[in-house]
Amino acid sequence: MEIIxxxxxxxxxxxxxxxxxxxxxxFAFLLAAFTxxxxxxxxxxxxxxxxxxxxxxxxxxxxxxIYLKTxxxxxxxAYIAEFGAQIVRDAxxxxxxxxxxFAGKVFILVMAVPIISVIVETVIGLLPxxx
Amino acid sequence: MxxxxxxxxxxxxxxxxxxxxxxxxxxxxxxxxxVRLVVGLFxxxxxMSPILKVLQTDLNTMLDDGLSSWxxxxxxxxxxxxxxxxxxxxxxxxxxxxxxxxxxxxxxTLEDTIRxxxxxxxxxxIEEVDAELSWxxxxxxxxxxxDKVTISLRALNKEEDVKTDGQDSNSVKEVQAVAIDINxxxxxxxxxxxxxxxxxxxxxxxxxxxxxxSPADEQAIRSLLAEGWGIAAxxxxxxxxxx
Numbered sequence: 001m002e003i004i005x006x007x008x009x010x011x012x013x014x015x016x017x018x019x020x021x022x023x024x025x026x027f028a029f030l031l032a033a034f035t036x037x038x039x040x041x042x043x044x045x046x047x048x049x050x051x052x053x054x055x056x057x058x059x060x061x062x063x064x065x066i067y068l069k070t071x072x073x074x075x076x077x078a079y080i081a082e083f084g085a086q087i088v089r090d091a092x093x094x095x096x097x098x099x100x101x102f103a104g105k106v107f108i109l110v111m112a113v114p115i116i117s118v119i120v121e122t123v124i125g126l127l128p129x130x131x
Numbered sequence: 132m133x134x135x136x137x138x139x140x141x142x143x144x145x146x147x148x149x150x151x152x153x154x155x156x157x158x159x160x161x162x163x164x165x166v167r168l169v170v171g172l173f174x175x176x177x178x179m180s181p182i183l184k185v186l187q188t189d190l191n192t193m194l195d196d197g198l199s200s201w202x203x204x205x206x207x208x209x210x211x212x213x214x215x216x217x218x219x220x221x222x223x224x225x226x227x228x229x230x231x232x233x234x235x236x237x238x239x240t241l242e243d244t245i246r247x248x249x250x251x252x253x254x255x256x257i258e259e260v261d262a263e264l265s266w267x268x269x270x271x272x273x274x275x276x277x278d279k280v281t282i283s284l285r286a287l288n289k290e291e292d293v294k295t296d297g298q299d300s301n302s303v304k305e306v307q308a309v310a311i312d313i314n315x316x317x318x319x320x321x322x323x324x325x326x327x328x329x330x331x332x333x334x335x336x337x338x339x340x341x342x343x344x345s346p347a348d349e350q351a352i353r354s355l356l357a358e359g360w361g362i363a364a365x366x367x368x369x370x371x372x373x374x
Contacts, residue, residue, distance in 0.1 A: 047156065054152055061145030062138060066198055067173050071149060074166055075156055082158040101161055108165045114197025115172045121193070122183060 006039055033087050040083055070111055077107050139181060146177045234264045234275045241360075245280065248359060253351050258372060259283040280362055282352060284344055286372030344371040 013035040021028040051072065058068040081104025089097040150170040157163055176194075242260040249255050265278035343349075349369040356362045 050152065050156060054149055057145055057148060061141045063142055063145050063149075063177070064194070066194055067146065067176075068149070070198065071153055071170065071173070074169055075153060078162040078166065079158050082162070104162065105165050108162065108169060112169045112172055114194060114200075115169070115176065117197055118193050119172065119175065119179075122179070122186070125186060126182075 032090050074108050142177050238262045256285040258285045281368045284371045340373050341370040342373050344369040
């Protein structure tokens with residue numbers, strides 16, 4: 001029952017943060033950040049299982065490995081950007097958080113650039129050359 | 132035909148399954164649209180693959196090239212980032228190398244000057260002068276230090292030895308090959324003992340063809356070295372070839 005551990009940790013740190021916040025807001029923030037980090041790292045290990053399933057699926061079918069690589073990179077970018085943005089948001093810097101998310105979106109779109117270029121090239125190649 | 136169709140369908144089903152998994156895995160809604168775009172492009176490519184095959188365009192190599200060039204540029208950027216520590220390591224290595232070469236050069240020059248001086252002043256029949264430097268770190272800075280000076284004198288003929296024992300100091304000098312071993316640290320004990328225990332001549336304690344030089348020569352050489360280069364007497368080894 002790992003969910004109980006995670007939820008227990010979250011509740012505990014919430015109570016501690018509520019207690020500490022009055023005296024030392026700084027430590028409250030640190031506590032929140034490290035709790036988030038801990039849960040994140042803990043769950044990263046679990047996500048590994050899901051990713052193994054995805055890889056297995058891709059290997060069984062004839063999907064080129066480059067597809068899966070790109071998709072996994074996208075997931076990683078999304079997670080990291082989201083996590084960083086939330087920590088920053090906890091500290092009250094909403095604008096910086098939105099910039100981090102923006103950076104994540106841009107990187108994901110950059111991933112799509114090679115695919116788009118390939119599609120465009122093929123479609124242009126489909127058109128009759130005489131035009 | 133059927134096999135080809137089933138392959139195609141299997142690919143499409145697999146990529147759609149992966150897309151669903153990925154959407155579930157995503158942490159928040161904000162990224163969802165962007166990820167959908169990319170995954171949608173992949174699905175499009177998979178569906179288009181038969182057409183592409185008919186057109187005989189090599190889709191995967193094109194995609195590979197595009198993606199690998201992209202990741203390569205990213206890798207190059209990160210390489211530059213790592214470069215700083217690597218550059219520092221390289222600098223460290225080069226510095227060490229340079230220091231070692233400098234030390235070697237110092238050793239050679241020192242040997243030459245000692246040899247010249249000894250032959251000029253004492254007319255000692257020097258066979259070989261061997262100086263060893265060691266690195267001593269003082270307050271974080273590594274500085275070379277003269278560790279050991281070995282002076283080897285040419286061997287004497289027995290008869291000449293006898294003569295030297297007899298009287299003439301001149302003949303003694305001609306006769307004897309003095310090997311001066313200067314051990315600063317490690318060999319101190321050994322050389323000290325030898326100096327104490329062994330008496331002149333070319334008798335007893337000889338390590339593989341070497342024997343202790345006559346005390347007069349040894350003394351002269353030591354004083355000269357101490358005077359000229361400030362080498363402690365205990366770091367100097369004077370030895371003589373055995374016939």
